[in-house]
Amino acid sequence: MTRTEEQQRKVEEAQRIIGRDFDDPDILLSAITHPSATEGKPVKFSYERLEFLGDSILGAIVANEAFHEYPELDEGGLTRIKVALVSGTSLAEVAEKLGFADVIVFGSSERGTGRRGLHSALENVYEAVVAALFLDSGIAGAQAFVRRTLIPKMSVEMAREPENPKSALQEKLQEEGITPTYKLVETQGPPHDRTFVSQVFAGMKALASGMGRTKKEAESQAAKTALDALGFTKASKADKAKAKREKKQSRTEKKNKG
Known part of the structure; x- marks a missing residue:
């Protein structure tokens, strides 16, 4: 797929943030592309489908990490940790700190509104990137990224009260x-x-x-x-x-x- 100068620059910056060169950069481009930039094109060109896949993969990775990290916790405690860690606020914070706000490809309509949906976009892009890594390098690639960027936020305190x-x-x-x-x-x-x-x-x-x-x-x-x-x-x-x-x-x- 032919990429614009902006798209190429943002794909390269996203790869730097993620710490991996993709075998198929087009998957990463879809993961960082807001739906407003793909109006009139098939849904596969934005992060929407990848977000769906990434949500499930991310949940499994976090559940696995919590399960092995806290063997003393029951199902309720593990559930609270997982829900808190994959919440929209949590993912958006991590994505913003990583610098994903600067690599999201927005359409002209979104730029004109001051990026009202930036918080939501950051959350969705994080999940989409997890899916893109899974598709490009398997579960190991997705797991390494989540372990480096999200798992450090995990703590046993999250299990004590529903978040x-x-x-x-x-x-x-x-x-x-x-x-x-x-x-x-x-x-x-x-x-x-x-x-x-x-x-x-x-x-x-x-x-x-x-x-x-x-x-x-x-x-x-x-x-x-x-x-x-x-x-x-x-x-x-x-x-x-x-x-x-x-x-x-x-x-x-x-x-x-x-």
Whole structure:
């Protein structure tokens, strides 16, 4: 595929950031190309399809790393670590520090709006790069990149409290042997300024829906709404913790009197 001067320069800079020369640079070019730069072209020329693949690969790599790093943690703790580490905020922060903001290929419409979706683009490009590495050099290439750039953020503290509503909802539903699933039900707006609507399900039952500027944000909002609807709010958790403390204090007082 013939590349423009800008595209060639950004592919070379992306390879420098990643620390690898791609056998197929066109895969990397797709991974760093915003949908606004491919209007009228097949979807394969932007990061959208690669983002889908990268999300799954990234989740597997992070799960594997957490599983081996923290053998003392149960499923709930490992889930909290994974959800926190692959959150949109986490990936966008890492991508920005790496310098990906300067290599994303935006279309003219996005440049004219001041890059409103930069945070979302950074998150998506990170996932797309993971997929591009997987396709170009196998799981080892993707794993090396994630280990170098994302895994250093991993810590056992992430396992102690749910970092977001998705983790909290998963913990609660798994107590009943249910794993929540999410489905994108609607996409609104032009490619450079999208709004996503997602639903969360418990089995075949739809629990709630949520809206956000990214797919992950929409899922997070859906999970939050579901938690509220099911009564798993922060307030109820606080009440339970207070009741537990009072019960413990009562037992201690009885023991001292005895």
